[in-house]
Amino acid sequence: MKKIIVITTGGTIAMKYDEEVKGLVPAVSGDDLIKAVPALKDLAQIEVKEFANVPSGYMTPQMMFDLAKKIDAYAADEAVTGFIVTHGTDTLEETAYMLDMATSTQKPICVTGAMRGASETSPDGPGNILAAVQTAIAKDAYGQGVLVVLNDEIHTAEEVTKTHSTSVKTFDSPFWGPIGRVYFDRVIIKRRPLNLKKIKSDKIVEDVHLLKAVAGMDDYLLNCLIQKKVKGIVVEAFGCGNVSPLIKRGIEEARAQGIPVVLATRVHGGSVVPAYSYEGSANSMKGAGLILANELSGPKARLKLMVLLGMTNDINEMQKFF
Numbered sequence: 001m002k003k004i005i006v007i008t009t010g011g012t013i014a015m016k017y018d019e020e021v022k023g024l025v026p027a028v029s030g031d032d033l034i035k036a037v038p039a040l041k042d043l044a045q046i047e048v049k050e051f052a053n054v055p056s057g058y059m060t061p062q063m064m065f066d067l068a069k070k071i072d073a074y075a076a077d078e079a080v081t082g083f084i085v086t087h088g089t090d091t092l093e094e095t096a097y098m099l100d101m102a103t104s105t106q107k108p109i110c111v112t113g114a115m116r117g118a119s120e121t122s123p124d125g126p127g128n129i130l131a132a133v134q135t136a137i138a139k140d141a142y143g144q145g146v147l148v149v150l151n152d153e154i155h156t157a158e159e160v161t162k163t164h165s166t167s168v169k170t171f172d173s174p175f176w177g178p179i180g181r182v183y184f185d186r187v188i189i190k191r192r193p194l195n196l197k198k199i200k201s202d203k204i205v206e207d208v209h210l211l212k213a214v215a216g217m218d219d220y221l222l223n224c225l226i227q228k229k230v231k232g233i234v235v236e237a238f239g240c241g242n243v244s245p246l247i248k249r250g251i252e253e254a255r256a257q258g259i260p261v262v263l264a265t266r267v268h269g270g271s272v273v274p275a276y277s278y279e280g281s282a283n284s285m286k287g288a289g290l291i292l293a294n295e296l297s298g299p300k301a302r303l304k305l306m307v308l309l310g311m312t313n314d315i316n317e318m319q320k321f322f
Contacts, residue, residue: 001044001045002045003044003045003080004080004083004133004137005074005082006033006046006048006086006129006133007050007051007067007070007083007085007086008029008053008085009053009056009086009088009095010052010056011054011086011088011089011092012088012089012114012116013087013088013117013129014030014053030049031048033118033125034046034129039130040129040130043130043137054088055088056087056088056091056113059087059094061206064098064102065102065203065204065307067095067099069102071083075105082109082110082136083107083108083110083136084111084112084129084136089114089115089162090162092113092162093300096146097157097303099111099157100146100196101307104200106142108138108142108144108147110147110148111147112131112132112150115166116168128149131149131182135187144192151169153178153181154180154181158193159295160172161173175269175270179191179193197321199307199308199321205306205310206306207231207232208230208231210302211225211235212236212298213237213266216244217246217247218246219246219249219253222235222247222253222254226254229259231260232260232261232305233251233259233261233262234261234302235247235262236265236298237264237272238267240267241263241273242282245280251285252285252288255289260318262290262293262301262302262305263282264293264298271294291322304321308321
């Protein structure tokens with residue numbers, strides 16, 4: 001029987017309603033989660049490891065990076081087939097992406113969670129855990145990078161994002177869609193992610209900040225970050241990578257001070273493309289040496305820059321990974 005390590009980190013999937021505080025709080029252990037899914041005993045040998053038991057908003061990039069290194073250490077055991085990480089949904093996509101970049105193993109890593117607490121009517125956690133284990137033991141999941149499995153859909157860590165604050169069908173991959181689905185006892189994966197890039201870094205640099213461009217915004221916040229001498233900045237621009245002339249001024253000043261700047265888009269789907277040449281377009285800032293995030297979201301581009309800064313300060317080397 002295949003061996004799966006389930007690593008718990010907390011989140012709604014491990015919460016119950018507390019009458020005293022009138023809300024969901026961490027209350028369920030990893031073993032409790034597994035006991036709630038009796039079908040697992042016929043699928044795989046399950047070993048539970050508790051990494052944390054916190055709301056996912058408490059997860060930090062360093063914790064995510066440490067989890068990646070821990071998974072690689074567990075993966076050295078030849079008896080281990082794959083991994084499940086249970087996680088709160090608020091930052092699930094970020095942890096999944098950090099694991100996608102920072103782990104070395106090709107063994108399946110499936111991240112899952114829940115939108116309903118364990119004490120609610122019809123909790124979705126047990127079904128999501130079952131689907132994640134089914135995916136992790138499927139032969140087609142090997143070498144696919146980190147997969148996010150919820151609501152019987154299978155998404156890649158790079159493409160997936162949370163789209164609704166409460167719906168159980170909250171995770172989606174804009175425009176590309178899921179790469180596979182779980183149909184009762186069958187796992188069907190229809191496509192493979194291309195150009196998976198692992199980053200071999202021994203550390204991360206967390207002093208990287210994300211700004212979102214909005215109408216009427218000037219360079220004030222950028223100047224604050226420049227004065228603080230931060231290690232990196234990600235700007236979520238309008239459309240395919242455009243900002244106002246004032247934001248452009250701040251970006252160029254950051255680059256003049258040697259701070260790496262990644263240009264992403266605040267739009268949920270599509271890529272940063274230097275299609276325009278007016279003042280503030282991606283093309284007009286080309287000479288500043290910006291890194292273009294392509295389709296990567298701002299939060300994920302921020303994590304990537306953190307990992308890259310742990311490896312190099314060469315802006316051209318960083319660009320290769322974007």
